[in-house]
Amino acid sequence: QVHVVESGGGTVQAGGSLRLSCAASGSKFGINTMGWYRQAPGKQRELVATITSRGYTTYGASVEGRFTISRDNAKNTVYLQMNSLKPEDTAVYYCRTVVVLTDYWGQGTQVTVSS
Numbered sequence: 001q002v003h004v005v006e007s008g009g010g011t012v013q014a015g016g017s018l019r020l021s022c023a024a025s026g027s028k029f030g031i032n033t034m035g036w037y038r039q040a041p042g043k044q045r046e047l048v049a050t051i052t053s054r055g056y057t058t059y060g061a062s063v064e065g066r067f068t069i070s071r072d073n074a075k076n077t078v079y080l081q082m083n084s085l086k087p088e089d090t091a092v093y094y095c096r097t098v099v100v101l102t103d104y105w106g107q108g109t110q111v112t113v114s115s
Contacts, residue, residue, distance in 0.1 A: 002027045002104040006095045009109030012085055016113070020080040022095030022106060027076065033098040034071060034078040038091035038111075048093065051078060063089075085113045 008020040024031055035050030047060045049069035057069055068081040078095065090113050095106040 002097060002099055002102075004095050004097050004104050004106035006093065006106040006109040009093060009111045011112040011114060014085060014087055014113055014115050016085050017081070017083045018085065018111060019082070020093055020095075020109060020111075022078045022080075022097075024076040024095075024097045024099075024104065027097075027099050029099050031073075031076055031097055031099055033096075035096050036069065036078070036080045036093055037096055038089075038093045039108075040088075040091040043091075045094070049080060050096075082111070085111075087113045087115045089113050 002024055003026045004024050006022045012018050033050050033052050036048040037045050038048050039045040048063055049059045051057045051069045051071045066084045071078045092108040093111050094108045097104045
């Protein structure tokens with residue numbers, strides 16, 4: 001069983017920065033894609049950013065240019081550097097880890113951006 005744990009959420013003023021971390025443990029196989037998704041109250045969960053084991057990245061349109069995803073394969077950890085935060089970035093941020101063909105999700109971490 002793969003265990004996924006996020007950290008780094010909190011409250012920040014608009015224009016500020018936060019860095020999220022997500023560590024995956026317990027996998028007997030290599031971890032393929034890792035990524036971040038978010039869900040705001042009353043909205044569907046949406047893609048924030050993903051990164052493959054080779055470092056290929058994708059970003060949601062609303063965060064491209066402001067957020068940067070990175071990864072430490074040796075530590076099975078993915079990071080999300082969030083800059084120029086906006087109130088509309090307020091959401092619960094979830095980490096997703098893909099091992100072979102199975103998705104594992106963390107419990108989520110709250111990010112609140114005040115105006």
